[in-house]
Amino acid sequence: MSLRIGIDIDGVLADFRTAFHLAAKKSLNRDVRDVTDPKSSEQLDDRDVRRVWEYIARTTNWWMDLQPYEQDQIARLYDLTRAASWEVVFVTNRPASAGDSVQFQTQWWLERQGFYLPAVVTVPGSRGELANALRFDLLVDDLLRNCIDVVSGSACKSILMLREEDDTMRQHATNRGIGVVATLGQLLPVLERLHDDLPKRRGRMLRLADWFKPTPDPGDVLPHNPRVLRPLPDGTLK
Numbered sequence: 001m002s003l004r005i006g007i008d009i010d011g012v013l014a015d016f017r018t019a020f021h022l023a024a025k026k027s028l029n030r031d032v033r034d035v036t037d038p039k040s041s042e043q044l045d046d047r048d049v050r051r052v053w054e055y056i057a058r059t060t061n062w063w064m065d066l067q068p069y070e071q072d073q074i075a076r077l078y079d080l081t082r083a084a085s086w087e088v089v090f091v092t093n094r095p096a097s098a099g100d101s102v103q104f105q106t107q108w109w110l111e112r113q114g115f116y117l118p119a120v121v122t123v124p125g126s127r128g129e130l131a132n133a134l135r136f137d138l139l140v141d142d143l144l145r146n147c148i149d150v151v152s153g154s155a156c157k158s159i160l161m162l163r164e165e166d167d168t169m170r171q172h173a174t175n176r177g178i179g180v181v182a183t184l185g186q187l188l189p190v191l192e193r194l195h196d197d198l199p200k201r202r203g204r205m206l207r208l209a210d211w212f213k214p215t216p217d218p219g220d221v222l223p224h225n226p227r228v229l230r231p232l233p234d235g236t237l238k
Contacts (some may be wrong), residue, residue: 002087003195004137006130009092009106011142013074013113013184014066020052023062027055055094061099063106068113068165073184075114080188082196082224083218089119089134091127116225128153138194140187144169147178157194159187 010016028048044052056062068074081088090110094102103120110118123130127146131139131154139150140159147158159179162169173180181187 002085002153003087003191003198004028004087004135005191006089006091006127006134006136006139006156008139008143008146008161010066010094011163012140013090014069014109015069016066018026019062019066022046023056023059024052027052028114036199056097056188059097061105062097063094064109066109071113074110076188077184078115079193079224080192084158084192085210086191086195087119089121089136091123092120093124094122116227126153128156131156137198138167138191144173144178147173148176151176151178159190161187 007013024044026186028051038081080086090106092102092106094106096102097105099105100108102122106120106122106207107118110120121134126149127139127141128149128151129148130136136150136154136156138157138159139147140161141147141150142161142163144160147160150156150158157177157179159181160169160173162173162180162182165182170180181190
């Protein structure tokens with residue numbers, strides 16, 4: 001069976017903190033040092049936070065301009081996904097901005113980083129319920145509460161993306177059986193190991209069923225970038 005993986009966007013793949021800081025400077029028109037999180041900044045009161053989000057909501061396709069943390073690793077994730085036939089779903093609870101839908105902006109952003117034809121789900125609710133509904137084997141998130149929600153409310157495993165070292169947060173996570181990584185470069189080998197170990201964990205009968213599946217014809221595999229059309233023998237494009 002294919003590995004089913006859910007991956008959060010902001011904080012895991014995209015640098016939301018820097019983008020929010022710049023939005024705060026522009027919308028509030030003042031120096032706002034160290035403002036990178038609308039939920040933890042001591043410099044912003046509720047009114048300030050609303051003004052920043054209103055600025056983001058008015059900005060056309062604001063989510064398309066976020067910088068990736070590790071673009072090469074996002075492209076590598078795509079390579080591994082294609083090679084191992086993983087089913088990857090990107091999840092986010094981004095609020096709307098002007099322009100295209102959040103889903104489309106996120107899909108376009110992921111394609112720019114080298115992950116083609118991404119599946120994106122916009123989810124404002126429980127990550128645990130989502131993991132159950134989509135039958136994830138693993139969900140990666142940068143918020144500990146979401147990781148706890150996943151392991152508490154589903155059979156799904158979870159990994160916390162902790163980009164800034166925090167021993168207390170790391171301990172809270174590991175005490176609950178949640179893995180912790182600091183970069184995508186650290187995450188991808190974990191996914192490869194899970195890919196190798198998952199059939200053993202799922203049991204002999206499920207692995208046996210895989211033996212009877214037909215082997216796909218390599219000639220039917222799409223090109224690395226599936227948006228590039230291929231010529232057929234008669235000269236038409238496929």
